[in-house]
Amino acid sequence: MGLTKTEIFTEEQNQIATVAKVLGHPARIAILEFLIKLKSCVCGDLVKDIGLAQPTISQHLKELKKVGIIKGTIEGTSVCYCIHQENWDKIKNILGNFLNKNATGSCC
Amino acid sequence: MGLTKTEIFTEEQNQIATVAKVLGHPARIAILEFLIKLKSCVCGDLVKDIGLAQPTISQHLKELKKVGIIKGTIEGTSVCYCIHQENWDKIKNILGNFLNKNATGSCC
DNA sequence: TTTATTTATTGCAATATTACGATAAATATA
DNA sequence: TATATTTATCGTAATATTGCAATAAATAAA
Numbered sequence: 001m002g003l004t005k006t007e008i009f010t011e012e013q014n015q016i017a018t019v020a021k022v023l024g025h026p027a028r029i030a031i032l033e034f035l036i037k038l039k040s041c042v043c044g045d046l047v048k049d050i051g052l053a054q055p056t057i058s059q060h061l062k063e064l065k066k067v068g069i070i071k072g073t074i075e076g077t078s079v080c081y082c083i084h085q086e087n088w089d090k091i092k093n094i095l096g097n098f099l100n101k102n103a104t105g106s107c108c
Numbered sequence: 109m110g111l112t113k114t115e116i117f118t119e120e121q122n123q124i125a126t127v128a129k130v131l132g133h134p135a136r137i138a139i140l141e142f143l144i145k146l147k148s149c150v151c152g153d154l155v156k157d158i159g160l161a162q163p164t165i166s167q168h169l170k171e172l173k174k175v176g177i178i179k180g181t182i183e184g185t186s187v188c189y190c191i192h193q194e195n196w197d198k199i200k201n202i203l204g205n206f207l208n209k210n211a212t213g214s215c216c
Numbered sequence: 217t218t219t220a221t222t223t224a225t226t227g228c229a230a231t232a233t234t235a236c237g238a239t240a241a242a243t244a245t246a
Numbered sequence: 247t248a249t250a251t252t253t254a255t256c257g258t259a260a261t262a263t264t265g266c267a268a269t270a271a272a273t274a275a276a
Contacts, residue, residue: 003261004234008159009134013141017134024129025264026117029206033121036210043223051116053266058224060264077222077273083210092207098137099200102144102191111231112264133234151253161236166254168234185243185252 016098019091022067027052027060035070035083042078067091124206127199130175135160135168143178143191150186175199 006014022028030050035041043061047054061081064070068087072079114122130136138158143149151169155162169189172178176195180187 004133004135005160006134009138013134013137016137017132020128020137021132023203023206024125024132025112026114026121026125027112027264029121029124029128030117033209044221052113052264054223055225055267056265062224074223074272077220079223085210088207088210095131095203095207098131099196099203101141102193102196135234152251160234162253163237163255164235170254182242182253185250187253 016094019067019069019094022063022069025060027056028064031057031060031064032069032083035081040080040082042080044078124202127175127177127202130171130177133168135164136172139165139168139172140177140191143189148188148190150188152186 009017027050031046034046034049038045043054043057046057046061050057052060061070061072065072068084069091070081071084072081074080117125135158139154142154142157146153151162151165154165154169158165160168169178169180173180176192177199178189179192180189182188
């Protein structure tokens with residue numbers, strides 16, 4: 001099988017999992033940290049900085065864009081990728097709310 | 109290839125990705141929410157509540173245990189699984205710190 | 217227009233993940 | 247001891263992910 005049964009979970013559960021999943025790869029964490037540090041950038045710089053092939057970086061950028069955590073605007077031959085501030089905050093809240101659900105000392 | 113090049117990333121980046129990855133499946137989110145709600149439980153109840161086969165639940169529990177977010181103590185024939193409070197808070201901090209790295213209005 | 221530069225897409229190989237039936241393992245109960 | 251109950255493990259099929267070489271696409275510069 002290998003395919004997640006999304007239909008048996010709530011929309012909220014799927015949403016939490018989706019945003020967590022995109023953060024579940026070190027390359028994407030590295031890309032996000034790089035974008036935060038530089039406050040703007042292009043793909044080429046990432047390739048040099050991170051050490052993965054250009055198509056691989058492009059693929060990770062695509063996934064980050066798909067969940068909306070970054071946005072890219074074309075500038076000539078290069079692209080200016082940056083954090084999508086509004087969506088970043090949304091994701092922070094989605095994960096934050098989930099992680100805060102657990103009150104201290106629940107069991108055992 | 110299909111295997112993540114963990115060696116080219118920092119320990120911190122890998123750590124963030126590892127904890128995010130385990131949260132990157134709705135079944136595991138559902139399991140954690142169930143544990144929080146019930147404050148103690150066994151595998152059988154999860155199978156009924158979530159709607160995946162028992163081996164599948166067992167597998168997800170194993171992954172959650174591997175990153176330390178839950179712990180299980182044997183009680184007769186059943187097992188009492190619960191949130192590992194200390195590790196939960198650690199994970200909350202790991203992800204929280206990362207998500208707080210981004211200051212408002214970085215670019216574009 | 218030709219040539220560089222930069223990012224995206226395609227195609228593929230290797231590995232990982234998800235899910236479950238069958239079965240094992242462990243303990244409680246009759 | 248035999249049987250039931252509960253969770254773990256094994257084996258396997260289907261799908262997803264990761265990574266990269268090759269190449270396309272798009273624009274800038276010569």
